[in-house]
Amino acid sequence: MADWTTSLWGGRIAIDSSAWASDHPVASQLGRQLAQNANHLADAYSQPRVAMPIVTATAGFRAASLPFGASGAAAPEFVASFGPFPLAIREDNKPARLRCRVGGASIKGSGVTFILRVHPAGADPGDGAALTTASTSSRTEAWLTDAGGTNLLTLSSFDAEVARRPRQTRDSISSGAVTSVQWALFEASVYAYGTTIAGQEASLCGLSVAELRGEP
């Protein structure tokens, strides 16, 4: 089995439905193909949740007068939020893993670092998981490296529980009756701090957050 697929073959097997006459019993082969297709399509149904194309440094979301350092009394400065968006919940009750990339620049040319935090919508941003970029001092916008080196965020089953709430919807367009679904909604929030001196200004220029729905 491949690394994070749950299907037998890591791909969908195309089936010619016209080959199966409606009053014929179906074969175990078909059952096996449909079962593995169901798993593969669930693995491959990963949705990009945030896709902000990179903009120039001066046109990004800017946060001025940044504190120095991620530790100590000064907290990183809020830059911008994206979403809310749902995340697929896996069989083990964890949200799908996320592949992330942050684009940014330093307006004044000294080191700044960005923190991307994906957390349950409306919850304490301390929940969820965070990815920290490598420091950049470039005044030119660029996609930044994940300081952790994985490009991935993994949220917990607790995050899924916090995020999952009944949300109003309709059971059909024609009847319009109100009902509800259990929907786990999250947000992506970006913060920044200075890594060499205080008073720096960061510009968030791009952001990508995409699900990986397979289960390693």
Add this chain to the structure above:
Amino acid sequence: MIVVPQQRAVVGHAGIVAGASVRSRHWRDAATQAAYLLGIGRQIVPATSSGPLSLSTLSAHKLGYYLAPTPAAIDRRWGVRAKSGTMTIKAGSGGPSVTFSPGPLYAERGVIEELSASASAGAFDLVITPSAATTLAGISCVEVPRVGLAADSTDLGTDLSKLAAGQPILASDVANLLSSLGGGIARVGARTLVQWAVPYSVGGATSTAFASSTTTSASWVSVFPGGDVPGLGGVLSRSATTRGVTCYFLAWVTSGTGLVRLSATGSGGTSSTANVTSTSPAWVSVTLDIDAENMTVTDGRRGGHWEMLQPEFNAPPGQIIYCASVSCFETA
């Protein structure tokens, strides 16, 4: 009605062997997973932004999107993030609307619930009308999961009562399963990779105030102000390394024939080009094979590189080309 699970499962197939009947629970497990895939919904506008956009004209600003909805979806939520001022956001020309006054952070949002039976890809306008100068920060749209599916040719739900123990399972009993899991990739699994839009119309007239533009005719210029955005396709068939996408551009020229193209820079510089001849905003499209995820590596990046999607354009000689929207989604 077939209940749509709100959480995926892993369907077991260890007990499905040649020469023996398939247990009804295996069929039901597959049918339940199919209901999840058909009903869970897509993110048809990934949360996106072109950076803070100041909207100071107090009239309707139209942003164009080419949406690829899930056929079974009926309810979707538009979210608009903004800072300060007051605005009314409206989904489509006759759709629902909401008025809100965002606060001082790039974190405030207004939400519209829109019911739509639209089952195929098509152009769509989101209309934002400020009543006090505001700053638009971002937009997203996601389909709400269905509560249940009908066992018909529209929703493609599978009637679980036909999959009972001790009775033969006929092909007609699993026809919707065959359609949704065997061949109907358009119904499940497709991703929207990019939705980028700035106002193309203000106060009922075409506007060039926000659109990306160039007068360069000898070389390609990026539509996005900074360049590109990550975009990686899903694996469709076994051993596939690429995935087909369609990219729509809302573009126009002052005169002559301009060009737009989509480049995928990570996979070796493949690109696809289309002509732009309209002198008012009009959709043109290109198709391209981009990298598909490598499901054998932890973060899915094929060859360890980021597949980056870069829409570009090229003006007619002595003329200007404008682009106000880019929509890119998987099609094959």
